[in-house]
Amino acid sequence: MTGARILVVGEAITAFMTYPGESELAFHGPFPSGAPVIFASASARLGAEVDLVAGVGDDAFGAQFRARLARDGLALRNLVVDPVRPTASVFIWYEGGGRRKFGFHVEGSAALSAGPETLDVDPPPDWLHVSGATLWFGGATGETCWRAVERAIRDGVRISFDPNVRANDLSERTRRQFEVLLDAAEVVLASAGELEALGGDEVAITGRGAIVCHKNGPNGATVVTSDGRWRVPAPAVTEVDPDGAGDIFAAGFVVARLAGLDPVASARVAVQVASDSVGVRGPLESTIDSLDQYLARPSATGLSASAQRMA
Numbered sequence: 001m002t003g004a005r006i007l008v009v010g011e012a013i014t015a016f017m018t019y020p021g022e023s024e025l026a027f028h029g030p031f032p033s034g035a036p037v038i039f040a041s042a043s044a045r046l047g048a049e050v051d052l053v054a055g056v057g058d059d060a061f062g063a064q065f066r067a068r069l070a071r072d073g074l075a076l077r078n079l080v081v082d083p084v085r086p087t088a089s090v091f092i093w094y095e096g097g098g099r100r101k102f103g104f105h106v107e108g109s110a111a112l113s114a115g116p117e118t119l120d121v122d123p124p125p126d127w128l129h130v131s132g133a134t135l136w137f138g139g140a141t142g143e144t145c146w147r148a149v150e151r152a153i154r155d156g157v158r159i160s161f162d163p164n165v166r167a168n169d170l171s172e173r174t175r176r177q178f179e180v181l182l183d184a185a186e187v188v189l190a191s192a193g194e195l196e197a198l199g200g201d202e203v204a205i206t207g208r209g210a211i212v213c214h215k216n217g218p219n220g221a222t223v224v225t226s227d228g229r230w231r232v233p234a235p236a237v238t239e240v241d242p243d244g245a246g247d248i249f250a251a252g253f254v255v256a257r258l259a260g261l262d263p264v265a266s267a268r269v270a271v272q273v274a275s276d277s278v279g280v281r282g283p284l285e286s287t288i289d290s291l292d293q294y295l296a297r298p299s300a301t302g303l304s305a306s307a308q309r310m311a
Contacts, residue, residue: 004258006043007125007157009053009118009145010036010134011111012079013088013104014061017243017281020096027091030061031282032068034088034111035131035164038244038283042251042273043129044073045288048258051121053148055080055113055141061087062110068284078118082110092243100243112139116147128152129254130181131247132163135174146177153184160254161185162246167197187211187257189250211263213253213270215246221267230309232267237275244283249274255291269294 015033018026032041040052052074056062058081065087066076088111091103106112134145152159161181170178182188182200192214195202202212206226214222220234252270261269272294277286 003049004126005049005051005121005123006040006127006129006254006258007051007053007119007121007148008036008040008043008129009114009141009148010034010131011088011106011137011141012037012054012056012065013090013106013111014064015090015092015243015283017092017094017241019094019241019281024093028281030064030089031284032065033090033244033283035133035162035244035247036129037065037069038247039129039131039162039251040074041069041072041284042248042277042288043255045290046251046255046273046294047290047292048255050074051078051125053078053080053114053118053121053141053144055082055085055110057081057085057087057110058083059086061089072284078114078121080110080114080118082113085110085113087111094241106137112137112141114141114144116140116144119144119148119151124155125152125157127158127160127254127258129160129250130162130185132161132165132174132178132181135177136165136169136171149177149181149184153180159185160187160189160250162189162250163194163198164191164246167194167199183208185210187213187253189213189215189246189253191215191246192217213263213267215249217242217245220271221249223263223267225263228309230264230267232264232271234271235275237279239278241281241283242278245274245278247283248277248286248288259291 013034016027016029088109212224252273256266256269
């Protein structure tokens with residue numbers, strides 16, 4: 001890595017999951033989760049320097065977060081431990097065919113308690129990653145995230161943006177924030193159909209020199225730049241739990257870009273890192289190698305496979 005630093009601001013959520021064929025009460029967990037946390041953990045394990053601004057409760061789930069993040073190489077100086085509010089939680093029911101139901105318990109939780117004073121990171125970041133869910137959840141953490149966006153735009157910090165929220169769930173304010181991010185981000189990472197649902201203009205985004213990367217799950221990714229469009233296949237794997245794979249993909253892409261890889265090569269790294277993550281239960285439970293190790297063994301990871309340029 002180059003020593004570049006990534007700033008991530010967002011919600012820490014403890015997840016409990018059931019899987020197809022199980023009782024609706026047969027929950028597995030608790031798993032440390034939350035899209036920004038998953039991204040931060042994967043980025044740190046890939047070898048990046050990461051500052052995570054988030055909030056957890058002064059409870060057993062908060063202690064689990066602190067231990068896991070420290071294990072993954074993240075400093076805890078920007079992690080708020082709320083003495084009153086509990087760690088947020090989510091219950092996830094897998095229904096088969098990629099469908100899931102979510103039961104969030106975030107309102108009134110410590111996930112929303114990271115105030116703007118937590119942005120005083122030193123050294124300042126070289127890259128800001130934004131999950132749209134953070135702005136959607138709101139609270140002090142959402143406000144802090146937006147302040148980080150405004151600072152990044154002002155200071156010329158590179159931004160990646162993963163919308164990560166259904167378009168019809170957005171308030172008018174959050175929709176305007178998304179529009180700003182779609183105009184400012186260097187990398188827009190969208191799930192299949194997400195950019196179109198948000199009214200994003202792929203031509204306008206790539207026309208200003210930015211990258212659009214469509215995440216297509218087991219079908220890999222599609223990378224779009226002003227130079228063209230490429231399909232990047234994913235290796236065949238046995239899927240156990242895809243939760244968080246999109247955030248891990250985003251981490252692989254961003255860390256590879258910071259290391260100087262071109263957009264297609266970055267997507268090749270990202271699909272492999274994400275594919276490695278779906279074979280175990282829990283979004284932070286998979287083994288992630290350093291970026292150098294992924295690049296050193298292309299024959300083993302499939303990184304040598306050619307991406308297909310699309311018409």
